[in-house]
Amino acid sequence: MKTKSLIFPVIVVVISFIALYFISQFPTPRFQDASVTSKFFPTAVAIIQIIICFFIILGELLNRKEISYQAAFFNKYSLFGAAFIISYVALIYVFGYFISTLAAFIVYLLFFKIKIIGYYITAILFTCAVYYIFANVFFVALPEGLIFGGVL
Amino acid sequence: MKKIIKSTLIVAAFAFMTGATAADYPSKTIRLVVPFSPGGGTDSVGRAIANSTKDILGENIIVMNRTGGSGAVGMSFGAQQRPDGYTVTVVTREIASLPQMGLMQHDADDFKLIRMVNLDPAVVLVSKDSPFNNINELVAEAKKRDGGVKFASTAKPNFYLMALENSQNIKLNAIPYNGSAEAIPSVLGGHTAVTMVTPGEALSQIKAGQLKALGIMSEERIAFLPNVPTLKEQGVDVSTGTWRGLGVPKNTPDAIVETLGAAFDKAMASPEFVKFMKNGAMTIHNLDAKAFTEFVAQDSKNLGALINQ
Amino acid sequence: MMDHLLNGLMTALSFDILPILIFGVVGGIILGAMPGLTATMGVAILLPFTFGMESTAALVMLIGVYIGGIYGGSISAILLNTPGTPASAASVLDGYTLTRNGQAARALSISAISSFTGGFISTVLLIGFAPVLASFALKFSAPEYFALALFGLTIISTISGGDIMKGLLAGTIGLLISVVGLDPITSVPRFTFGVQDLYNGISIIPVLIGLFALSEALTQLEGVISDKKQKLDSFSLKMLSRKDLKEIAPTAIKSGVIGTVIGSVPGAGADIAAFVSYNEAKRASKTPEDFGNGSIKGLSAAEAGNNGVTGGALVPLLTLGVPGDAVTAVLLGALIIQGLAPGPLLFTYNPDIVYGIFSSMLIANIVMLVVGLLGIRFFCKIIEIPRILMIPIIMFLSIIGAYSINNSMFDVGIAAFFGLLGFLFIKLKVPLSPILIAMILGPMAETNLRKALLLSEGSWSFLYERPITLVFLGLTALSIYTAIKLNRKQKAVIAEVEAAK
Incomplete structure (x- = not known):
């Protein structure tokens, strides 16, 4: 259990060091810069971040009491939720707003084995209403999707 | 699922058929990509031209703000759209400068330029209490104190300033500000000595006497500020400014480009648009496709010389 | 001046104008x-x-949309x-906790009254002291x-609840994210x-x-099945009490003034005002x-602070002709389109405007208060929508909102x-607000520190030579002191609890 609470600060430390590497690769400015340069702020933040993580790791090691972390980060439903968000974004990219939203909403309702017809009607009404309001009231052209429009 | 895919394909095929034919253009809503955020000069010109053109074309024109990278994101986005005339992009002077600095992945050649809309010179401004009364006093002071005169810069790098610096062999301390909305208060508050913006951005401060115009960076005096002499009149031969125009992706059929060009000509001549530009102290400068393309090529060359010096 | 104002009020209340105003609000x-749709966009x-x-x-x-938009978030x-807008991110901290405790109506009424107080005070200050x-x-x-941003950033040290280290870590993560992009001083690409x-x-x-979001x-999805058969969270429609009103009044007035001042400074908007207040x-x-x-x-x-910006942001617009924030930038455009030149001359030539x-x-502001208070019953219906249906709707609206802000x-x-990172952070008990605060205030602090050094040609004397800077630096020190004191207090409480075991 103890190792688990250490993973996060260790990851952040690793990321900070990677960031420090990239900072050293920043190109030199072509225009004038202050004595506090474009590298200073990110470097300082990355170093402070490493120090903070050091304290967190130290705290975890010294703290003998077992803090009960939840057994798993994701349960079945939040895992579905995460996959749902990612696939919805991918779907919009390809098929555009309308088809993706309607499809995703129905898949969602099916996943939770919803048998209330009203919910499905809501899904259809919601999709259409949002489409209409954005296009005609807010004048936002919702994504058309790769297969209908151009590059996004 | 199969059904969805099938119906999708049918819809897709349908969209293809109705989409790209030039004969019945335009037959659906047109998007106008504005590469800057709502409220700025580019945005309001874009919205005004969209508003005036939509009745001429008989189709609605939606303004789509796509900001980022000083215009690079929006203009690159516009260049990559399907060349069917349904995505028009407002191109600004940044399309001539950013690619040469490696800050934009597309350039003017990725567009078919349709019309130039406005061309506005920069005006050199100091606070009303400033010791400088003309451009030569400023240049003399900058010569005396190398890098000592503080300049509120609305862009990084600032090509207006670089043009002056190069011609007079001087150096100012350019402090970067986020557009004229921050540069002007900085001069008003006395934190910086001088700034350069377009007349529309500072007309009310000049008229109210809060800011003193040392000179306008154009060949001739402009109508909005008839009492402000040009730099050339004062013996400093520098003219520079900024411009905006309209373009479509480079493979757009010529017939569509002509339809759009004719519509923009009418829109730019409409009383509504003329009044809008006059109120904003912006000068309509309608160049046709050929002249605009040549103009951009020449400006790219000029900017290239400044960038690569 | 008084008769101009009376005339204006008569116009605003006339049959031609009032419906437009209500529509706007x-x-x-x-x-x-x-989420994703902001007052700026509405005005544009x-x-x-x-x-x-x-x-x-x-x-x-346009003014109706502005005032309504900042409250609506x-x-x-x-x-x-x-939060519907970054300006209302600070309202989540306490507002949502109240809702979870079944006091949604109380929270909403406090929000409406505080927003009104902030907005009204700032308008009065605008009229009297522009x-x-x-x-x-x-x-x-x-x-x-720079000093203002620094003071705002110290909130991170006090916001993180129990684990101050994790709060600071969230802050540095936010700062590092805020660095991404072209450096505002030199245009050097970073990350x-x-x-x-x-x-x-x-x-x-x-x-x-x-x-x-x-x-x-x-x-919520994680708990949705276990809650499915349970009854809805019980909540009362009880609004704020007279005691509440007495308690919040001084804070609301003070925050309204803070919001006005921050709003009147070009480049600092409602989000910064909310966190600083x-x-x-x-x-x-x-x-x-x-x-x-x-x-x-x-x-x-938070609420009085962000609505306090509305009046303040018009100060530079009307007196100097430069916008105080993104919304007033669009308003400036509107004035110009109407052929009016904002700035000192507007007072002379167009006092009616x-x-x-x-x-x-x-x-x-009055319309906002009335709509806000009357709407509470209606707004609370949102919580009554079954969660299983509400969750996907929030997800879709969030995604579309994220799209529409910049297409x-x-x-x-x-x-x-x-979204996924935030979920992991909740599990790891890393607070989320510091990330956002750091992203809003970090660039302001960095850019202005470097700009100050350019302006002073390398000297650091600006840190102690300028009175306003000194005041903010003093407040920053006090804020850190409070954080340390608070941390000790909390540790003592924890120790006590453990000793009692």
């Missing part, structure tokens, strides 16, 4: 409540419609833990902005990896949507440990990424 509230969308309108009607409508923040505020705002240069969409940095709103939806209320409080745990004072400070704006702001699928990707 209600439209603004709806826009503000939707309506701008072309004003081309053909008469000046007063056009400006009245807090409704979704309080009810759904999903020139004074303007000359104060002109004193703000890079050192002052952009050649991706053009990253040149302007990672936008705040998609991050806000991801961290708060999407991660909240995921968290919140920080100041917490610093001055005798019980700072309540903040973040459903403190009505905290909610009130100036006082028309003033009085419509006063009325718009960008890239931003949608950012929102989705931060």
Whole structure:
């Protein structure tokens, strides 16, 4: 259990060091810069971040009491939720707003084995209403999707 | 699922058929990509031209703000759209400068330029209490104190300033500000000595006497500020400014480009648009496709010389 | 002046204008409540419609949207833990806790009254002291902005609840994210990896949507089945009590003034005002440990602070002719389209327009209060919608909101990424607000520190030579002191509890 609470600060430390590497690769400015340069702020933040993580790791090691972390980060439903968000974004990219939203909403309702017809009607009404309001009231052209429009 | 895919394909095929034919253009809503955020000069010109053109074309024109990278994101986005005339992009002077600095992945050649809309010179401004009364006093002071005169810069790098610096062999301390909305208060508050913006951005401060115009960076005096002499009149031969125009992706059929060009000509001549530009102290400068393309090529060359010096 | 104002009020209340004003305020509230749609966007969308309108009607409508939009963001923040705009992110801290404790109506009424207080005070200050505020705002240069940002950033040390280290870590993560993009001083690309969409940095709103809305939806989804058969969360429709009103009044008034001052400084908007007001209320409080745990004072400070900006932001617009924030930038465009030149001459040549704006702001705030209070019953219905249906709707609206802010699928990707990251952080008990605060204030601090050094040609003397800078630096020190004291207090409480075991 103890190792688990250490993973996060260790990851952040690793990321900070990677960031420090990239900072050293920043190109030199072509225009004038202050004595506090474009590298200073990110470097300082990355170093402070490493120090903070050091304290967190130290705290975890010294703290003998077992803090009960939840057994798993994701349960079945939040895992579905995460996959749902990612696939919805991918779907919009390809098929555009309308088809993706309607499809995703129905898949969602099916996943939770919803048998209330009203919910499905809501899904259809919601999709259409949002489409209409954005296009005609807010004048936002919702994504058309790769297969209908151009590059996004 | 199969059904969805099938119906999708049918819809897709349908969209293809109705989409790209030039004969019945335009037959659906047109998007106008504005590469800057709502409220700025580019945005309001874009919205005004969209508003005036939509009745001429008989189709609605939606303004789509796509900001980022000083215009690079929006203009690159516009260049990559399907060349069917349904995505028009407002191109600004940044399309001539950013690619040469490696800050934009597309350039003017990725567009078919349709019309130039406005061309506005920069005006050199100091606070009303400033010791400088003309451009030569400023240049003399900058010569005396190398890098000592503080300049509120609305862009990084600032090509207006670089043009002056190069011609007079001087150096100012350019402090970067986020557009004229921050540069002007900085001069008003006395934190910086001088700034350069377009007349529309500072007309009310000049008229109210809060800011003193040392000179306008154009060949001739402009109508909005008839009492402000040009730099050339004062013996400093520098003219520079900024411009905006309209373009479509480079493979757009010529017939569509002509339809759009004719519509923009009418829109730019409409009383509504003329009044809008006059109120904003912006000068309509309608160049046709050929002249605009040549103009951009020449400006790219000029900017290239400044960038690569 | 008085007769101009009376005339303006008569106009604003006339049959031609009042409906437009109410339409603007209600439209603004709806826009503000939707994640991703902001007051700026609402005003920009309506701008072309004003081309053909008469000046007063056009400006009245836009001002209504502005005032409604900044208030609207807090409704979704309080009810759904999903701030509609960055300006209402500070309202989540206490507002949502109150809703979870079944006090949604109380929180909403406090929000409406505080927003009204902030907005009304700032309008009164605008009418009475615009020139004074303007000359104060002109004193703000890079050192002052830097010190103000620093003071705002210290809120991170007090906001993180139990684990101060994790709060600070969240803060540094936010600061590192805020560095991405072209460096504002030299245009050097930092962490952009050649991706053009990253040149302007990672936008705040998609991050806000991801961290708060999407991660909240995921968290709710996790518990959705176990809750399915349970009854709905019970909540009362009881609004705030007279005692509450007495308690929040001083905080609301003070935050309204803070919001006005911050608003009148060009470049600092409602989001910054909300966090700075919140920080100041917490610093001055005798019980700072309540903040973040459903403190009505905290909610009130954030709400009065962000609406306080509305009047302040018009100060530079009307007196100097430069916009104070993104919304007033669009308003500036509207004035110019109407052929009016904002700036000192507007007072001389078009006093009818100036006082028309003033009085419509006063009325718009009253309309906002009435709509806000009358709407509570209706807003609370949102919580009654079955969660299983509400969760996907929030997800879809969030994604569309992230798209529409810049018409960008890239931003949608950012929102989705931060949604998953936010969910992980909730599990790891890393607080989310510090990330957002750091992203809002970090760039302001960095840019202005470096700008100050350029202005002073390398000397650091600006840190102690300028009175306004000194005041903010002093407040920063006090704020850190409060944080340390608070941390000790909490540790003592924990030790006591453990000793009692």
